[in-house]
Amino acid sequence: MQISVNNQPIQVETNLTLSQLLPLLNRSSQGIAIAINQQVIMRSKWEETILQEDDSVLIIQATCGG
Numbered sequence: 001m002q003i004s005v006n007n008q009p010i011q012v013e014t015n016l017t018l019s020q021l022l023p024l025l026n027r028s029s030q031g032i033a034i035a036i037n038q039q040v041i042m043r044s045k046w047e048e049t050i051l052q053e054d055d056s057v058l059i060i061q062a063t064c065g066g
Contacts, residue, residue: 001053018046021057031062 001014005025013019018041022029034041035058041049051057 001051003053004049004059005057006045007056007058012051016051017050018049018057025059027059032057033060033062035060059063 002009002011004010005022012042013033014025018034019029029043029046034046036049036051036055038056038058
């Protein structure tokens with residue numbers, strides 16, 4: 001199925017969770033927030049949140065500075 005991650009289309013398996021998506025993208029779960037279709041998903045829900053066809057995933061990396 002197709003989803004977009006940070007506005008880039010990608011093909012992924014069906015029944016893929018947010019937790020399973022991160023290793024596919026070579027991303028660490030440290031210091032990030034994730035939103036699906038403009039709704040932030042709590043970290044405690046990543047294991048159970050299953051991606052759907054055409055979902056728009058936004059991964060936000062925390063940065064230091066001011």
